[in-house]
Amino acid sequence: MTDYILLMHRDADPDVDDTGWDASFGMLHASGAFQGGSSIGDGICINKAGAPPPISAQLGGFIRIAAPDLAAAKALVIGNPVYEAGGTIEIRELPKD
Numbered sequence: 001m002t003d004y005i006l007l008m009h010r011d012a013d014p015d016v017d018d019t020g021w022d023a024s025f026g027m028l029h030a031s032g033a034f035q036g037g038s039s040i041g042d043g044i045c046i047n048k049a050g051a052p053p054p055i056s057a058q059l060g061g062f063i064r065i066a067a068p069d070l071a072a073a074k075a076l077v078i079g080n081p082v083y084e085a086g087g088t089i090e091i092r093e094l095p096k097d
Contacts, residue, residue, distance in 0.1 A: 001066040003035065003094040004073040006080070010060040012087025020081040028065060033076055037063035064094070 012018070028034035039061040045052035060082070067073040073091050077083050 001068060002073075003096075004065050004067055004070075005092050005094055006037075006063040006065060006073075006077065007059055007090035007092065008061045008063070008080070008082040009058045009088035009090065011058065012082045012085035016081075016085035018081040018085060020079060020084060024079045024081060027079055028063070028076060031076065033065040033067055035064035035066055037061065058088075 025034065040059050043055055045055050063080075065073060065076055067076060070091065070093070077089050077091070080089060083089050
């Protein structure tokens with residue numbers, strides 16, 4: 001299994017009902033893929049070498065999952081309220097290094 005992080009962007013249609021979180025998390029738990037997650041609040045960027053860029057304001061939350069491959073990770077996004085509302089889900093592999 002490979003670990004992935006699903007980064008949910010804040011670009012979903014705000015008028016779409018987002019009550020599907022219980023069903024989405026239920027599916028992830030039932031599949032055994034769910035590894036954790038959280039919403040993402042405000043913060044800062046720091047850089048020892050100079051002026052840091054602003055924080056990435058488009059990120060609203062993350063879910064960590066385990067899946068056999070990228071195609072399986074992509075399939076686990078179906079039903080996610082951000083995705084279903086037309087928002088962006090960024091899927092990134094978490095290498096074991």
